[in-house]
Amino acid sequence: MPYRGLLDRYGSLLNLPAHTRPVTLLEGNTPLIPAENLSRHLGGGFDLFVKFEGLNPTGSFKDRGMTAAVSEALGRGAKTVICASTGNTAASAAAYASRAGLKSIVLIPQGKVAAGKLAGAIAYGAQVVQIDGSFDDALTMVVQISDKHPICLVNSINPYRIEGQKTAAFEICDTLGRAPDWLCLPVGNAGNITAYWAGFKQYDELNATGLPQILGVQAAGAAPLVLGHPVENPETVATAIRIGKPARGEQALEAAEQSKGRIIAVSDDEILSMQALLARLEGIWVEPASAAGLAGLAHEIAAGNFHPAGKRITAICTGHGLKDPDIIIKGMTKPQIVAPNLAALEAVLLV
Numbered sequence: 001m002p003y004r005g006l007l008d009r010y011g012s013l014l015n016l017p018a019h020t021r022p023v024t025l026l027e028g029n030t031p032l033i034p035a036e037n038l039s040r041h042l043g044g045g046f047d048l049f050v051k052f053e054g055l056n057p058t059g060s061f062k063d064r065g066m067t068a069a070v071s072e073a074l075g076r077g078a079k080t081v082i083c084a085s086t087g088n089t090a091a092s093a094a095a096y097a098s099r100a101g102l103k104s105i106v107l108i109p110q111g112k113v114a115a116g117k118l119a120g121a122i123a124y125g126a127q128v129v130q131i132d133g134s135f136d137d138a139l140t141m142v143v144q145i146s147d148k149h150p151i152c153l154v155n156s157i158n159p160y161r162i163e164g165q166k167t168a169a170f171e172i173c174d175t176l177g178r179a180p181d182w183l184c185l186p187v188g189n190a191g192n193i194t195a196y197w198a199g200f201k202q203y204d205e206l207n208a209t210g211l212p213q214i215l216g217v218q219a220a221g222a223a224p225l226v227l228g229h230p231v232e233n234p235e236t237v238a239t240a241i242r243i244g245k246p247a248r249g250e251q252a253l254e255a256a257e258q259s260k261g262r263i264i265a266v267s268d269d270e271i272l273s274m275q276a277l278l279a280r281l282e283g284i285w286v287e288p289a290s291a292a293g294l295a296g297l298a299h300e301i302a303a304g305n306f307h308p309a310g311k312r313i314t315a316i317c318t319g320h321g322l323k324d325p326d327i328i329i330k331g332m333t334k335p336q337i338v339a340p341n342l343a344a345l346e347a348v349l350l351v
């Protein structure tokens, strides 16, 4: 059977109203890639898989939730959708809104959105508004305006976003035949960790696929769930998780506790090192935030807090490296320039 997108494949398991009218870009169905080189590098003796969510249509997992949220909005007769975004939600909302014939408005924190994300939102035709403030300020504003005017909010406060994002847990269980022992993922506004936990619980009830322990990972400069209080001025290179007041923070803590997992913080250096390792050892290039889950795993193994022997571990890599090329370009030495002849090339390559 040809693949027709997430609502077609898993719609019967999602709590969506009858008026929902599917809008799809054939999102989801992303690969679960064995990462043997990285597993060996981290000490070996365990199975490591990377769920590469950067291969969704707009380059991040946000498309899973957006197919559900925009499909519901369209069916309800909405004309406009709005979101606050660190970038990926904006690109996703804009793409699905365009496909549905709706207008999209996105609020982003000024100067803090990676180039590939902003370009996406503009390319897909969103009205982009920069806020002279943080993501958290922008989120407060879109909640207020959507309460007051007939504009549909598609941030992960929207319950249909969570419904759509549960499908990643279903796919992992379908591929592995059961849930992994551990699931590692980055945590920003905490919608995704909430959705994974809901998805694994639902699948376990239906199919006895078991439950993973969840390792949620924040950036040290934006770690409200580790500190136990909001962070006024969150700072990290991992812009997708640069969030100081996670909307679903309570649910994230619940997921960690109920799963007998935990939420930890890692430094920007650990995140960037893991981004490089994953690209160089496995050929998987992800944006910085997307490397946080694996950076957390490496951190826990190195600290002796975690014994992976014999375990089956899945790491969620949430977005594609192409979203944030600047982070690589800023740190690189310029490629050599060589005269256009064989002798010059040999002189450089065969020394």
Ligand SMILES: *Cc1c(COP(=O)(O)O)cnc(C)c1O
Binding pocket: 060, 061, 062, 088, 089, 156, 186, 187, 188, 189, 190, 191, 192, 193, 240, 241, 287, 289, 290, 318, 319, 320
């Ligand atoms: C949105 C996003 C996150 C954080 O997900 P939350 O649901 O906000 O916790 C992590 N990585 C990337 C690439 C994202 O786009």
